[in-house]
Amino acid sequence: MMIELKNIVKEYHLGLETVHALAGIDLNLDKNEYVAIMGPSGSGKSTLMNLLGCLDTPSEGEYHLNSQNVSEMSDDELAEIRNREIGFVFQNFNLLPRASSLHNVELPLIYNGTPASKRKELAEEALTKVGLSDRMHHRPNELSGGQRQRVAVARALVNNPAIILADEPTGNLDTRTGDEIMDLFEDLHDNGNTIIIVTHEEYIAEHSDRIIRLRDGRVERDEAR
Amino acid sequence: MIISLSELSEGFRIALHALKTNRLRTILTTLGILIGVVVITVIISVIQGMNTYVSGELSAIGTDNVFVTQYPWMINSWEEWLRVRGRPKIDSKHFEFIQEYATLAEVVAPEVATRRTVKYRNEDLTRVIIYGTTPGYMVLSDAMPEFGRFFNDSEMQHRRNVCVIGWEIADKLYKDVDPIGKRIKIGSQSFFILGVMEERGQLFDFSMDNNVLIPYTVFQKAFGKHRSLEIQAKAVNPELVEELKDELEELMRRTRGLKVGQENDFNINQQSQLMDVYNNLTKVLWIVLIGIGSIALLVGGIGIMNIMLVSVTERTREIGIRKALGAKRKVILLQFLVESMFISSIGVILGLLISIGLATAIKQASPIPVDISGWVALLGVGFTVTIGLFFGLYPASKASKLDPIEALRYE
Numbered sequence A: 001m002m003i004e005l006k007n008i009v010k011e012y013h014l015g016l017e018t019v020h021a022l023a024g025i026d027l028n029l030d031k032n033e034y035v036a037i038m039g040p041s042g043s044g045k046s047t048l049m050n051l052l053g054c055l056d057t058p059s060e061g062e063y064h065l066n067s068q069n070v071s072e073m074s075d076d077e078l079a080e081i082r083n084r085e086i087g088f089v090f091q092n093f094n095l096l097p098r099a100s101s102l103h104n105v106e107l108p109l110i111y112n113g114t115p116a117s118k119r120k121e122l123a124e125e126a127l128t129k130v131g132l133s134d135r136m137h138h139r140p141n142e143l144s145g146g147q148r149q150r151v152a153v154a155r156a157l158v159n160n161p162a163i164i165l166a167d168e169p170t171g172n173l174d175t176r177t178g179d180e181i182m183d184l185f186e187d188l189h190d191n192g193n194t195i196i197i198v199t200h201e202e203y204i205a206e207h208s209d210r211i212i213r214l215r216d217g218r219v220e221r222d223e224a225r
Numbered sequence B: 001m002i003i004s005l006s007e008l009s010e011g012f013r014i015a016l017h018a019l020k021t022n023r024l025r026t027i028l029t030t031l032g033i034l035i036g037v038v039v040i041t042v043i044i045s046v047i048q049g050m051n052t053y054v055s056g057e058l059s060a061i062g063t064d065n066v067f068v069t070q071y072p073w074m075i076n077s078w079e080e081w082l083r084v085r086g087r088p089k090i091d092s093k094h095f096e097f098i099q100e101y102a103t104l105a106e107v108v109a110p111e112v113a114t115r116r117t118v119k120y121r122n123e124d125l126t127r128v129i130i131y132g133t134t135p136g137y138m139v140l141s142d143a144m145p146e147f148g149r150f151f152n153d154s155e156m157q158h159r160r161n162v163c164v165i166g167w168e169i170a171d172k173l174y175k176d177v178d179p180i181g182k183r184i185k186i187g188s189q190s191f192f193i194l195g196v197m198e199e200r201g202q203l204f205d206f207s208m209d210n211n212v213l214i215p216y217t218v219f220q221k222a223f224g225k226h227r228s229l230e231i232q233a234k235a236v237n238p239e240l241v242e243e244l245k246d247e248l249e250e251l252m253r254r255t256r257g258l259k260v261g262q263e264n265d266f267n268i269n270q271q272s273q274l275m276d277v278y279n280n281l282t283k284v285l286w287i288v289l290i291g292i293g294s295i296a297l298l299v300g301g302i303g304i305m306n307i308m309l310v311s312v313t314e315r316t317r318e319i320g321i322r323k324a325l326g327a328k329r330k331v332i333l334l335q336f337l338v339e340s341m342f343i344s345s346i347g348v349i350l351g352l353l354i355s356i357g358l359a360t361a362i363k364q365a366s367p368i369p370v371d372i373s374g375w376v377a378l379l380g381v382g383f384t385v386t387i388g389l390f391f392g393l394y395p396a397s398k399a400s401k402l403d404p405i406e407a408l409r410y411e
C-alpha cells in the first residue's frame, strides 16, 4: 500500500469553536491509482489534499506514505518528502510571477541540489512534454491560463515524483483548456504515476478510476468505476 | 544539513532581483548604514590623523626634556589658579644651584623671554621673541647655528651684547647682506650677530624661527630681572627621566627651603603632559564617535529590519510556493539573510566611497593627515555586516517559519 490513512482528524480552533475539517478518515491508496476526490464546498477536500501532500500534519491519526509514518515528521523532513515524492498542481497555478517558465520548473530541482546544467535539461524536457517548448522564457503574466497550468504540471512532474496532487486544477480554466490539462494527467497516469485530483465537475471525475466523496469531513462514498 | 550550491546561488539570484525591482527603497534603507560607516571611518581616521599631527608637532618640545616652571603648563580651574598665583618666581639663583648639583642632567639651561621690536638700518620687525639662555639651548632644542656660531660661556659671563638670530629674522631683515658680524637693535640696545640658527619650522601655528637668542645674563641686564625663568634639563639617559624629575624636585625644594609636607611652589613638566591633555581632548571625539556611530548603525539596522519585514510580507506567497516545492527552513532563512546582507553591503560600499572623499577633502583643507587605513575600513565593514546580519535575522527567521498552507493562501 502506498498511502495509508488511519482515523485522520484535523481540527481548527476558531476562538471557542472547534471546526472538524476532517472527522476521522480511513483511506488506502495503491501505486498508480487515479483517484478523484469530490464533495460540496467545505467538506474537507483541500484539507485532505494538504495532508496527503505533506504540507500539513493531522491533529489525530496516522499517515503512512511508503510505510513511513509522516504524521510525526518535522518541517524539514516533510519538505524533503514533498520535494521527492509529491508534485502539486493548484487551482490558482501558484507560479513565481517574476520568474520564467523555465525557472519555475527548475525550482524543485534547486531544492534537491541538482546541478545547474542537469537542471536546465530536465526542465526543458518537462516543458516540452507539456507542449511549451516555445514558451520557456516567458513569464507567467505573458502566458494564458491554460499555458500557466501546463507550466505548473511541468513543475509537478520534473522531479519525477510518485504522486501528483491536483486541487481543482481546471477550476480557473475553460472547458477546452481544462480537457487539455486532463489529457496531461492521463499521460502521467499511463507512465505509472499516482494521480489524486480534487474536482467539482463530474466530467472531470470521469477520467479517474475511483471516486471518493466527502461530506462534513468524512468519506461518504468510495467507489471504483 | 548543508546548503547546496544551487540553493545558495538561488538565494543570490532572488536578492539581486528583489533589489533591482526596489531600487529606490533599497537606497533609502541603506542611508542609516551609510551614515554609520561614514561616521565611524571618518572620525577614527581624523583622530588618527590628529594623533600623527600632534605628536609630530610636540616632538619639537623634546620627549626627554624636563621643564621646571613657576606655574603649571595647564591650569584647569579658577581654584587652581588662585592656589598657584602667589608662587615665587624662578630666578638665576635656582638655575645656578640646579646646574651645580644636578647629577642626572646632561644639560641644564634657563629660558626667559620677552617680545621686542628688532631693527636693522631702516627696517624693523615687531613683537619678535627674545630668549635669554645659555649654550645648553642647542642641546635642549636640538638646534644648531646654520651660519656663524652660538655665543659661548665667556661671552655669557662677561655679559657681552651678542646674539644668534632665528632663520626668519635673517631672511626678513638681512635680505641682501650676510647678517654675521652685523649689528641688530633689540629694543633700545645694539647687539652683535654671531650666528644664524638653522630653520626649525612651526609648532602648530607658532614660528620657531622668529626669535633672537641672547645670553640670559645679558637679558637680565637689558630687560630686567623681574621675569621668572624656566629651567630646562635633559637627562643623561632617556631611561632616567623620572629620576631626573625627582632630583630636580628635590633640589628646588631645597633651594626654596620647603619643609616636609609643604606643597611644591613650582612645577616639573614634561612633553608627555601635553600629550595627556591632548589625549583627554580626543576622548571627547571618541565619545562622539561611539554615540553618533551607534545611533546611525542602530537606525540603519532597524531600517533594514523594517524593509525586510515588508519584503517577507510581500513575498509570503512566494515563500509558500518555495516551501511546497521542498525548500527547507534554512534555505528560506539564507535567502532573506543574503538579501539583507546585500542591502547593508550597498550602504557599506557607498559609505566607504563617501568616507574616502571626505578624508581627502579634510586632508586638503587642513594640516591633519587623514587617511582611511585598511583596518578602519575593515572595522566599518565588520560593524555594518554584523548589524545587517543581526537585524536581518529576525525577518529571515520569521519567513523561514511560515506555515506553507497559510503562506500559499495569502492574498
Ligand SMILES: Nc1ncnc2c1ncn2[C@@H]1O[C@H](COP(=O)(O)OP(=O)(O)O)[C@@H](O)[C@H]1O
Pocket (backbone or CB within 6 Å): A012, A013, A014, A019, A020, A021, A039, A040, A041, A042, A043, A044, A045, A046, A047, A048
Ligand atoms: N486554516 C483554517 N482555519 C480554520 N478553519 C479552516 C481552515 N482551513 C479549513 N478550514 C475549515 O475546514 C473545513 C474544510 O475546509 P476545506 O478543506 O478547505 O474544504 P473544501 O476544500 O472541501 O472546500 C471548512 O469548514 C473550512 O472553513
Ligand SMILES: [Mg+2]
Pocket (backbone or CB within 6 Å): A045, A046, A047
Ligand atoms: Mg478547497
